[in-house]
Amino acid sequence: MSTAEETRGGDTEPWSEVTPDAARRLLIAAVEAFAERGYHATTTRDIAGRAGMSPAALYIHYKTKEELLHRISRIGHDRALDILRTAARGEGGPAERLADAVSSFVRWHAGRRTTALVVQYELDALGPEARAEIVALRRQCDAEVRGIIEDGVATGEFEVLDLKGTTLAVLSLCIDVARWFNVDGPRTPDEVGALYADLVLRMVGAKAPAAAQK
Amino acid sequence: MSTAEETRGGDTEPWSEVTPDAARRLLIAAVEAFAERGYHATTTRDIAGRAGMSPAALYIHYKTKEELLHRISRIGHDRALDILRTAARGEGGPAERLADAVSSFVRWHAGRRTTALVVQYELDALGPEARAEIVALRRQCDAEVRGIIEDGVATGEFEVLDLKGTTLAVLSLCIDVARWFNVDGPRTPDEVGALYADLVLRMVGAKAPAAAQK
DNA sequence: GGGCACTCTAAGCGCCCGCTCAGCTTCGGC
DNA sequence: GCCGAAGCTGAGCGGGCGCTTAGAGTGCCC
Numbered sequence: 001m002s003t004a005e006e007t008r009g010g011d012t013e014p015w016s017e018v019t020p021d022a023a024r025r026l027l028i029a030a031v032e033a034f035a036e037r038g039y040h041a042t043t044t045r046d047i048a049g050r051a052g053m054s055p056a057a058l059y060i061h062y063k064t065k066e067e068l069l070h071r072i073s074r075i076g077h078d079r080a081l082d083i084l085r086t087a088a089r090g091e092g093g094p095a096e097r098l099a100d101a102v103s104s105f106v107r108w109h110a111g112r113r114t115t116a117l118v119v120q121y122e123l124d125a126l127g128p129e130a131r132a133e134i135v136a137l138r139r140q141c142d143a144e145v146r147g148i149i150e151d152g153v154a155t156g157e158f159e160v161l162d163l164k165g166t167t168l169a170v171l172s173l174c175i176d177v178a179r180w181f182n183v184d185g186p187r188t189p190d191e192v193g194a195l196y197a198d199l200v201l202r203m204v205g206a207k208a209p210a211a212a213q214k
Numbered sequence: 215m216s217t218a219e220e221t222r223g224g225d226t227e228p229w230s231e232v233t234p235d236a237a238r239r240l241l242i243a244a245v246e247a248f249a250e251r252g253y254h255a256t257t258t259r260d261i262a263g264r265a266g267m268s269p270a271a272l273y274i275h276y277k278t279k280e281e282l283l284h285r286i287s288r289i290g291h292d293r294a295l296d297i298l299r300t301a302a303r304g305e306g307g308p309a310e311r312l313a314d315a316v317s318s319f320v321r322w323h324a325g326r327r328t329t330a331l332v333v334q335y336e337l338d339a340l341g342p343e344a345r346a347e348i349v350a351l352r353r354q355c356d357a358e359v360r361g362i363i364e365d366g367v368a369t370g371e372f373e374v375l376d377l378k379g380t381t382l383a384v385l386s387l388c389i390d391v392a393r394w395f396n397v398d399g400p401r402t403p404d405e406v407g408a409l410y411a412d413l414v415l416r417m418v419g420a421k422a423p424a425a426a427q428k
Numbered sequence: 429g430g431g432c433a434c435t436c437t438a439a440g441c442g443c444c445c446g447c448t449c450a451g452c453t454t455c456g457g458c
Numbered sequence: 459g460c461c462g463a464a465g466c467t468g469a470g471c472g473g474g475c476g477c478t479t480a481g482a483g484t485g486c487c488c
Contacts, residue, residue: 022465038338040254044446054467059447061465121335121393124252165401165409168394169387176390179335180382187379195379202416236435258476268437273477275435434484441478448471454464 014112017075023061025051030068035114039069039125069122070130076119077137083108084144094152095206101148102174102200103193109177110189116178145171149204159205170200228326231289237275239265244282249328253283253339283336284344290333291351297322298358308366309420315362316388316414317407323391324403330392359385363418373419384414 018024029050033042044065048055062068087101109116123134146167152158160166177192187195232238243264247256258279262269276282301315323330337348360381366372374380391406401409 020465038252038254040252041339043444045444055446056448056468057466065446125255161412162409165406166413169410169413172390172394173383173387176386176393179390180386192379195376196383198375199380199383199417202419203413205416234435257474259474269476270438270478271436279476429488431487433486435482436484437480437482439479442476444475445473446471449469450467452465452467454466456463457461458459 014115015075018071020061022051022053022057026053026058026061027068027071031072031115031118034069034072034118034122039065039118039122066125066127066130069118069125072115073119073123073126073130073134074137076115077134077141080105080108080116080119081137081141081144084141088144088148094148094155094157095201098145098148098152098204098206099197099201101145102170103197105174106177106196107189107193109174110181110187110192113178113181113183116175120175120178142167142171152204152206157207166204170203173200228329229289232285234275236265236267236271240267240272240275241282241285245286245329245332248283248286248332248336253332253336280339280341280344283332283339286329287333287337287340287344287348288351290329291348291355294319294322294330294333295351295355295358298355302358302362308362308369308371309415312359312362312366312418312420313411313415315359316384317411319388320391320410321403321407323388324395324401324406327392327395327397330389334389334392356381356385366418366420371421380418384417387414 015024015028018027026047030042030047033046033050036042037046042065044058045055047065047068048058051057058065058068062071083104084101087097087104090097090100092100109120123131126134146163149158149160149163149167149170153160153163174196177196181187181189181192229238229242232241240261244256244261247260247264250256251260258272259269261279261282262272265271272279272282276285297318298315301311301318304311304314306314323334337345340348360377363372363374363377363381363384367374367377388410391410395401395403395406
């Protein structure tokens with residue numbers, strides 16, 4: 001039922017799961033518009049226009065404007081969770097896995113900035129049920145990161161005073177990259193990922209400081 | 215021309231500089247509405263209603279809805295910059311001043327969460343000129359924090375690989391508190407401030423780890 | 429106590445929003 | 459070559475938006 005590529009954690013072509021083609025074009029147009037102006041300031045006419053279609057065409061593929069945001073948010077959070085899970089279940093020690101999680105998570109927020117912006121900052125525009133579904137995914141993201149840090153504390157490699165608070169801070173730090181990252185700025189997503197991995201290892205008091213950077 | 219209390223860095227009663235009373239009530243109502251629903255999703259009727267006035271009353275005190283946001287943003291950024299400046303020009307060493315800056319900055323973002331949310335996340339809703347004015351203030355905030363970290367590097371107390379990147383990350387971490395902080399949650403603003411001061415000292419590789427916490 | 433500045437309201441203007449619907453085109457099956 | 463399904467458009471609906479205007483109420487100066 002699915003091609004092989006979309007089942008693994010690799011960086012698949014984004015939005016390939018959205019079909020038919022017109023629906024995907026509309027969704028991509030919506031991501032760009034939402035990221036530029038915000039959900040509420042974006043009109044359905046703008047979205048349809050960017051996709052090269054009439055305003056009415058949107059409603060053939062999506063019931064409402066909110067359903068568009070919901071689909072975007074769902075797919076984005078699935079991807080984010082997938083990134084964190086892949087890193088958390090990797091082979092190295094806690095420091096290596098945490099550095100991996102942070103650098104790849106940050107790389108996604110910087111490299112796919114428009115998507116990440118919508119996914120992370122437009123949550124409140126969703127209705128209660130859709131929002132609850134997304135919040136559950138966020139909690140799973142939190143649990144993955146907390147798990148890695150817990151492992152590090154257990155082995156004595158990390159030294160943290162407040163596990164939940166530190167986890168929250170680490171995720172918050174990574175997520176906020178989507179707000180300030182500038183594609184035309186001096187840093188590449190890879191560079192920011194490496195910098196942030198180092199900063200986070202310091203935050204958890206990792207014993208071997210400059211070791212893990214892959 | 216001004217009472218003494220508003221010239222120093224103390225926690226003055228917020229919005230006391232906005233007069234007359236009706237204008238202040240409207241502005242406070244706008245802060246609450248913008249924080250709850252976002253600038254674009256907030257109607258002028260909603261703002262006026264919260265302030266207990268008719269929709270038209272808003273336009274006696276403010277030319278447009280955007281001017282309201284501009285005033286809020288300006289006052290908020292002035293306050294944020296004041297907080298950072300006060301800490302940066304304090305008496306202690308770099309570690310103490312950095313911890314002071316982070317804890318008080320975070321305390322503001324948590325304790326005045328609604329204001330901070332609007333101030334930090336609705337920047338894009340401003341027009342070009344107003345936006346440019348606010349961006350200049352943000353750069354000054356950045357410079358204050360960067361200055362402290364530079365001092366610490368100069369004295370050998372801090373060890374950072376990327377000064378600009380680390381500064382950006384520290385500010386980003388603090389600002390994002392406004393997004394996730396929950397007034398009804400388990401943490402007080404003071405606790406988050408203390409936690410974050412510790413995390414930031416770790417990020418800059420401060421030598422005396424658990425010393426500064428006032 | 430008349431005039432005036434200030435504050436606020438009721439009513440509403442013009443516009444654009446999310447969304448709908450009747451009808452046109454295209455295309456595969458037989 | 460006809461038919462129905464699917465995809466899409468042009469026109470437009472009901473409604474709420476930001477903002478304006480005419481005028482009423484209030485208090486202060488002289």
